[in-house]
Amino acid sequence: MNDPKHPKEEKDLLLHGHEADGIQELDNDLPRWWVWLFVLCVVQATGYLLYYHVFNMGTLQAAEYAAEMEVGNKAKLAAQQKFEASLVSLKPSTDPDVLARGHQTYDTYCSPCHRLDGGGQVGPNLCDDYWIHGPRFDDNLRTIINGVPVKGMLAWKETLKPSEIFAVASYIQGFRGTRPPSPKPPENEQQPEKPNEFE
16 A cells, blocks of 8 residues: 555656566656647548549649650650651751760760771671661661661660750761771662752
8 A cells, every 4th residue: 555654656656557678668648749740640641532532633643744744745756756857957066065965875875786986786887888778967867766676776766855866966977987997897889978858
């Protein structure tokens, strides 16, 4: 029994009765701010569930993503179509910045098949005049854009922007007439570089 002259300490009244390794659990009330924060979280989560999943009043993230992708794909398609419509009027760039970007793109995507020096490996030699798909600059652009699926070359319009395709085609044009060591043998009749048809 408790001694009335020595009432039980407040701490003792809070003891929950659990003990582990000498550590006793206290039965403290949670802070009021924490309880209200928890209640507000439950209310917000219930509102979210009803708004998005029960009554379908809001657009879910997956649907928003799909809508934005559709807008982006339309913009991309419009840019590609505009670029492809202008191919015949384009000339290779001589801008050092454009050529530097083309060099980087070539080293990343093209060199595994055409070699760093353009001499050809799996893909054809880019340095001679025996061009398989046409000798003009717009022929080269079309080849990069549409690829050559039967030979294993990807359609790069799915990966590269029009500005990147233009830059890499301009860089490749600089290979014409160079003499890399051990180039791949000619794969077509000789086709000297020609101006575009409109010139």
